Amino acid sequence: MEGDNHQDGEAEGVQISDHSSESDPAADTLLGNHLLPDLAAKSDSSTANRNQTTKLHLSDVTTEEPGQNEELCSQLEAKLETDEAKVSGSRNDVSAHPADGGAEGNAVDNDQSDSGEFVVTMLAKAKLEEQGIGVKGRSSPLSEAGVEESPSFKSHRDEDVTADSWRQHRKHIFVLSEAGKPIYSRYGSEEALSSTMGVMMALVSFVQSGDNVIHSVYSEEHTVVFLQKGPLVLVCVSSSRQSEQQLRGELLYVYYQIISMLTQASISRIFEHKKNYDLRRLLAGSEKILDGLLNLVDSDPSFLLAAVHCLPLASSLRDSLSQILQKAITPNLVFSILIAKNQLLTIVQEKTVIEDSRLEPADVHLLLNLIGASSAFQAGEIWTPICLPLFNPDCYFYAYISYLDPPECTVCLLLLSTDKEAFYAVAECKRKIEEAMAAQNSLSLIAKAQLYSVSQVGVSDLRHFMYKPFDVPDNYRQLTQFTSPEMEAPYSSEEEKMRLLDLYRYMHSRIHSTSRPLKLIYHVAERETLLAWVTSKFELYTCFSPLVTKTCAITAITKLLRWIKKEEDRLFIRYPPKYSTTPNPSKSSKSSKSEQQDSTDNGYLSLL
Amino acid sequence: MKKPDVKVVLLGDMNVGKTSLLHRYMERKFKDTVSTVGGAFYLKQWGPYNISIWDTAGREQFHGLGSMYCRGAAAIILxxxxxxxxxxxELEERFLSLxxxxxxxxxxxxVGNKVDLTDAKAQLSQDSDGLSEDRSTAAAGDEEERTELQAAPASPVSLSGSVLRKQVTLEDAVALYGRIMRYKGLDETSKLPADKMCFETSAKTGYNVDALFETLFDLVLPSILRKRNEDKESPTVDLEEVGNKRSRSSCC
Structure with missing residues (x-):
């Protein structure tokens, strides 16, 4: 597999990565330090030890010798230079040069772009090299067991990372440690990708050594976005047209999901203790949760809008459900959440907890994903620690999860406590909730709840919309929500849905562009016309049939906003109720609710 | 809530099939499961008694929780x-201390699960048999297998073939059982015999699964009765505490 020496200049790059992934971070910085001076001086000096390095495995961890690093550096540098010739000119975001590095903080500079291009080509070419060391050779307990347990698991993890189909995935996500150790890859096994990830880490350290931070790399077909959080490095290689900001937002979700399982504090502690720790040991079994998250991120606009979507429900029913949750409490219970069809029905919060900080949509997304990605939840009652990273990245809550309507398992109760030992007490709350719901026949009422059709709005040219009201001062602790009708024809097929979402993502990226933010976009696309509008009160994305006129669209939006105003009690959780489970006897679940109602005119929609 | 009378805990490394075993027993089905998070609580009616079963996550991530789930357990399925x-x-290294x-x-x-992958005997579905499969037959079947199969520790498992090499024989399990008993400080007379307490099962076909759970449930009955008596004395006793206060007599 080490083939002929002259052809695989690229493969050398891969070797380098192999090394940096094996070396401890000290070696990484070493690598960087050597790179800079070397860059100018040397060219293609060393091809000597190539074959040796090829055979190194991730597991054969050894401490790097500086000499070896030097050699690696020159290899990388040689590679960078050859690439430079190939790609220079196609770059457009030029700023600082690493040599005079440190001056300008953030932007991608020329050489980085080249090295990024290098990553992109590397991602592909490294594969040839890896064939030998990949999945086949080494059977980790992880992949091995996965194969037996679940075929779907197998198909992702065991994907051939040398195949074209692997390269053609729309969006790759990689997570690695600062020492270059692979932690997660969306497609293909991490082991097979260890050299690729090593290259990524080499890039990160290379730029870092110039007191700079690599943010992104653009090539014609791909956007590579880097995010460094503590000891973790997250990389997205996307061929979608999403903006860097959006992709970084998605990487952040991945990071948060990891935090939700391990907490930030424990991850820092682990890596402080042992720089080259293999985090997969702790995440083993969680790949499916990350896979599920990434699928949701691609298919559910909640993530794009950073808002939660609740199931439309008559406000009387929602209130009665909230009251049921409010009554079933036990000490240290902090959140009671009712979910149907993977959407929020209602959420009740502990009063004092929520006064300090609010529940962020992202935390709710992570919880929903955890439930969705774990079909094992469908029988029995789960008791598991979970961290809500935006609430507090360093602590665990204990989550009680149980379905209320087995065997259908569409209505799910989620109770969060701060007390590790509270399982039986919390399970008792579920009994109470179950009884109360049976008494009120809530389950059959919930079963009737569903998404609404855009036709209910009564605007003929309107095909779809997403409406997100902003918090207003009165109500700033309200969970950010959005509402959206079902995606109907012509957006009923998966491809068309994705196409519409892509259009929305494009509109969103224009609205939220850092360099040139927009308030209003009227976008005539090939098969539809879109209008996006952001004000201080709301953010709105609408999709019309292609023949709509601008005047028509504006009239339609006026109508739509009126309709939402009329329906808002049904479309949103208006007043998230609270309870008090602290010993402090300000027994005021009721009074807190009426207080809330006093401040009623929360200006959800004082539109137009 | 029906108060559970006794607690049974499933422990073991990830992907050994704990959830599948329990699912097979409770739902009479085998289906793909996903990795358990934390622990899952099930209540099983066993005659007049309520037996709580904790299916725990094998992942190292949840390792710290194991001892919590095990607190006050009357039976532990390793x-x-x-x-x-x-x-x-892993059982010895990671789980025993829990x-x-x-x-x-x-x-x-x-319990050695997935025996359908290695032993032809276990490949027949035994769903309807209930308790009929007695362990001596199973053990005998195993005896034959063992002569053919060499246990090859740490050798790579062929993933393609339908019949995999058996890496752990019943003898290995019996030896470990002995070590566990020593760890627990139980002498030969008070402990249950290894041949009775080491099982080979297949959650996929149902082989030996009912036998496992039902044997255990029968064995914990004395524990239930004793606990009921204690509860009469102090009717409000905390479920969690009962385990800790338990008298030291060893059962059976």
Missing amino acids: TYDVTSWQSLG TDTANHDCIYAL
């Missing part, structure tokens, strides 16, 4: 995968 030598080793919080008279069962 599960391994017969095709993975490592999964047996059982420290269990009752003093806790019963231990050692």
